Amino acid sequence: MRLLTAAVTSLALTLGAQAASAAPVEIKFSHVVAENTPKGQMAVKFKELVDERLAGKVEVKVFPNSQLFGDNKVLEAMLLGDVQMAAPSLSKFQKYTKTLQIFDLPFLFKDMNAVEKFQNGPEGQKLLGALQKKGLVGLGYLHNGMKQLSASQALKVPSDASGKKFRIMTSDVLQAQFEAVDAVPLKKPFSEVFTLLQTKAIDGQENTWSNIYSKKFFEVQPFITESNHGVLDYLVVTSAEFWMELDADLKVEVKKALDEAILHGNSIAAEKAASDKQKIIDSKRSQVLSLTDAERAQWVEAMKPVWKQFEDQIGADLIKAAEASNN
Numbered sequence: 001m002r003l004l005t006a007a008v009t010s011l012a013l014t015l016g017a018q019a020a021s022a023a024p025v026e027i028k029f030s031h032v033v034a035e036n037t038p039k040g041q042m043a044v045k046f047k048e049l050v051d052e053r054l055a056g057k058v059e060v061k062v063f064p065n066s067q068l069f070g071d072n073k074v075l076e077a078m079l080l081g082d083v084q085m086a087a088p089s090l091s092k093f094q095k096y097t098k099t100l101q102i103f104d105l106p107f108l109f110k111d112m113n114a115v116e117k118f119q120n121g122p123e124g125q126k127l128l129g130a131l132q133k134k135g136l137v138g139l140g141y142l143h144n145g146m147k148q149l150s151a152s153q154a155l156k157v158p159s160d161a162s163g164k165k166f167r168i169m170t171s172d173v174l175q176a177q178f179e180a181v182d183a184v185p186l187k188k189p190f191s192e193v194f195t196l197l198q199t200k201a202i203d204g205q206e207n208t209w210s211n212i213y214s215k216k217f218f219e220v221q222p223f224i225t226e227s228n229h230g231v232l233d234y235l236v237v238t239s240a241e242f243w244m245e246l247d248a249d250l251k252v253e254v255k256k257a258l259d260e261a262i263l264h265g266n267s268i269a270a271e272k273a274a275s276d277k278q279k280i281i282d283s284k285r286s287q288v289l290s291l292t293d294a295e296r297a298q299w300v301e302a303m304k305p306v307w308k309q310f311e312d313q314i315g316a317d318l319i320k321a322a323e324a325s326n327n
């Protein structure tokens with residue numbers, strides 16, 4: 001009897017010690033932008049909420065500025081278990097699904113309200129599952145904003161872009177978009193853009209106000225055309241393996257914290273775009289150009305045929321649904 005009691009006590013002590021020493025679940029969150037951006041702030045908020053609510057059980061480590069992985073490598077790393085969360089731009093998933101290419105179609109969404117309406121609607125919500133077969137889980141959309149065109153020369157009409165080299169994200173739609181105006185698109189990682197612009201290896205790029213400001217592109221690009229020609233938003237993703245193995249109670253709490261952090265990021269995105277645009281204007285390093293309706297119409301006319309080019313891959317119905325979100 002004494003032996004049995006001793007054995008039970010010893011087992012209880014061992015289990016207790018194991019529970020006490022069980023390391024928290026680690027969530028490495030890797031991204032490529034600066035901290036003072038909607039994505040940077042969303043990641044910080046997520047960490048804060050998890051620290052507050054799940055201390056000792058889950059630990060979030062945020063790696064901004066491509067410190068851990070560039071966006072072109074992060075999804076492979078996620079599938080290998082080297083990173084648990086990321087929020088690549090929607091333009092960086094084409095290796096895994098063609099349907100998310102919808103977000104790259106030029107002049108499809110008239111503004112961020114339309115983007116949000118589409119993302120929150122049935123088609124947008126269904127797209128969150130587009131990566132399932134590839135072992136990735138879409139956890140939510142995150143806003144950055146509408147893209148602008150920056151360049152070494154003023155871009156007012158499509159012919160101004162002719163022959164110029166533009167850095168693009170890894171997207172065939174974006175490639176076709178620049179080819180439609182006879183420009184030369186080059187797929188390059190975000191971390192290389194500043195140097196490519198500074199050394200004049202390329203003439204321009206497209207990005208949001210917050211990325212142009214936080215990565216100082218405006219300091220090496222004398223002109224920015226406020227074209228609002230496309231959207232740059234994100235999909236927060238994790239691997240199906242990590243997500244499935246996460247304890248059910250923890251999963252609920254982690255998802256809740258993530259949803260709140262995404263809401264926070266989305267709530268500051270529009271304000272950030274407006275204030276970063278103003279800071280660029282105030283810096284006088286770059287001239288912000290607006291387009292007349294007639295000039296804008298020329299860009300639309302030149303770029304819109306790209307929709308047809310990708311209709312089979314994306315789906316005509318999906319494009320229609322996205323268009324309808326403008327109303």
Ligand code: SIN
Pocket residue numbers: 032033071087088089144169189190206207211232
């Ligand atoms: C990002 O906002 O995550 C990067 C966008 C880019 O690659 O241009």
